Every structure is written in structure tokens, then in C-alpha cells.
Amino acid sequence: MSFFKRIGASLGLGAATVETVLNQNEYAPGDTVKGVVTVKGGTVDQQIEDIDLHLFTQYQVEKDDKRYYQTVKIGSYRITEGFQIATKEERRFPFSFVLPLDTPITFGKTKVWINTDVDIESGVDTQDNDAIRVVAHPYTAAVIEAVQDIGFRLYQADCEYAPRFHRRLPFVQEFEFVPTNSRFRGHLDEVEVICHPESDGIEVFIEIDRRARGLFGFLEEAAGMDESLVRVRFSKADLQAGRGHLSKQLEQVIRRFSR
Structure with a gap:
């Protein structure tokens, strides 16, 4: 050799x-x-x-x-x-x-x-x-479709460093939506959704960014108080109940925290 x-x-x-x-x-x-x-x-x-x-x-x-x-x-x-x-x-x-x-x-x-x-x-x-x-896990896809069904458009997604979630990986993937109908337009700037699919359901974090209105609203926004982070979980049964069921659940959550 x-x-x-x-x-x-x-x-x-x-x-x-x-x-x-x-x-x-x-x-x-x-x-x-x-x-x-x-x-x-x-x-x-x-x-x-x-x-x-x-x-x-x-x-x-x-x-x-x-x-x-x-x-x-x-x-x-x-x-x-x-x-x-x-x-x-x-x-x-x-x-x-x-x-x-x-x-x-x-x-x-x-x-x-x-x-x-x-x-x-x-x-x-x-x-x-x-x-x-x-592509999206079927449970994640169901959540994204449900958010779109109630009047939001997915316009951006990115992986962000997020150690506060204490997950296996140091980041989460955020899906950012903007309102497209009168139910939420004028009340919300955007909604950010984080999905953690599991074998028997999905954990969802929803960050609701309220639109600033008036002097108090402006001060809230300046102080970073205009956002609410909500944690919800949908079981396998919830996900199999159809888009209408999931859409209704998500709309109730977003409406509750968008006031």
C-alpha cells in the first residue's frame, strides 16, 4: 500500500x-x-x-x-x-x-x-x-386550522429561545396570527400560539396581544402589560371531535383574555 x-x-x-x-x-x-x-x-x-x-x-x-x-x-x-x-x-x-x-x-x-x-x-x-x-403534527395542524377558522391569518413562525418553558429543547416554535375579521380586529394586535403535541393530546400556549386604546392602553403597552399568556390543554377526544369543537374552545379562551 x-x-x-x-x-x-x-x-x-x-x-x-x-x-x-x-x-x-x-x-x-x-x-x-x-x-x-x-x-x-x-x-x-x-x-x-x-x-x-x-x-x-x-x-x-x-x-x-x-x-x-x-x-x-x-x-x-x-x-x-x-x-x-x-x-x-x-x-x-x-x-x-x-x-x-x-x-x-x-x-x-x-x-x-x-x-x-x-x-x-x-x-x-x-x-x-x-x-x-x-410538516405539522396532526394535533398541531388541527390547532392552527381552528385558529384560522375563528378569524386569524398565520403570517409568521419562528423558533425562539425560551428557557422559561423548561422543555427538553431550549426553544419553542411560535406561530404568529393577525386578526382578519371584526370580532377581533381593533381589539387585538396579534395572537401567538405555541404547540406541544403529546401522544394523548396537545398542550397549547396562547399569547394574546391586546391593542392599546386610550392613554391607559398606551401606558399598558409601554409597560408590557398588554399581553396575556394562557395555557390550555386539549385531549385526544377534543381533537377528534372536529374543527368546530376545537374552534369554539379556542374562541372562548381568546375572547376571555382579549378584553
Whole structure:
């Protein structure tokens, strides 16, 4: 075996390569992600220590009046332990894992991707990134549709740093709605909704931003007192009762705290 080939492989030249192919590119939280990782040998035999898949997204952080995005790992999955890959050999490793329920949907600026990390002994690790499209969990979709049904339009969604919620991940995904009918227009500036789907229902946080009216309203807004954060939970039975039932429940909550 050429000394120069070994040196080149240790620097990443002529080393093994990796490619991850998913069975599909669209998933909802709770779905099973399936695919195959293919490793192709380079110009020399190499020892692969392990292969891991890492699920990533980004969330927004505000500090010193500046906003920036922070990358966070949602989950990690070991595909295989160590093995040796021969020159020009091809090895395929099927995999499957469940997309966590707190994976954000890829709406607006939110992105989710899978990073394939191949740890090569005495060499430069090889990696592969694959973006996936994450649609709303059925329970989250039901809540979003119900809010729209009662007279709101979804205009923005983003992942925000929110340690106060004490969740597994340091952020929450906020869905921002503006009123579109006379029932709420003039009374509310916007409504922000945060959804945490679970196996037997969904926890929903609703931040209601009341429109400032008159001097007292202006002072409330200036002091940050014009917002109410409401926590509600809908059971699986509530969600299966239909959009009309859920819409009515949400409208009652929003009306109660928008006065």
C-alpha cells in the first residue's frame, strides 16, 4: 500500500465517502424516518469507528438588542459500530428512527436537517447533510386550522429561545396570527400560539396581544402589560371531535383574555 495514499487518506484525500438517502423527504413529528447510509471505500483500506445521524435545527436568540441564530441538536442516532472498509468497497446501512414530537415544522426561516457523521480512525471524518421538510403534527395542524377558522391569518413562525418553558429543547416554535375579521380586529394586535403535541393530546400556549386604546392602553403597552399568556390543554377526544369543537374552545379562551 502506498505510503502517500495512506497520508493522503489521513488528510481526507482519497478517503471513504458517505451518502445518506431518505425514503422520502417529508415527515411529521412522530413519523418514522427511514433511509440508507452508503459508505464507499477510497484509495486505501480504512477503519470506521462508527456512523451517527444527528438531527439539527436553528433557533433565534436576542441579546444586547441583537438577533442571531443558534444551531441545536434535536436528536442523535447510532447507525453502526466500528468496521473496516476496503479500497473501493461499498457498504450499505439501512436505518430508521422516530422524529421527535418537539421537532419544529419547516415554515418560514425554520430549517431541519440530518447530518451523517462518519468517524474515521486516524483520518478526517466525513459528513453529509440532508435537509428534510417537516410538516405539522396532526394535533398541531388541527390547532392552527381552528385558529384560522375563528378569524386569524398565520403570517409568521419562528423558533425562539425560551428557557422559561423548561422543555427538553431550549426553544419553542411560535406561530404568529393577525386578526382578519371584526370580532377581533381593533381589539387585538396579534395572537401567538405555541404547540406541544403529546401522544394523548396537545398542550397549547396562547399569547394574546391586546391593542392599546386610550392613554391607559398606551401606558399598558409601554409597560408590557398588554399581553396575556394562557395555557390550555386539549385531549385526544377534543381533537377528534372536529374543527368546530376545537374552534369554539379556542374562541372562548381568546375572547376571555382579549378584553
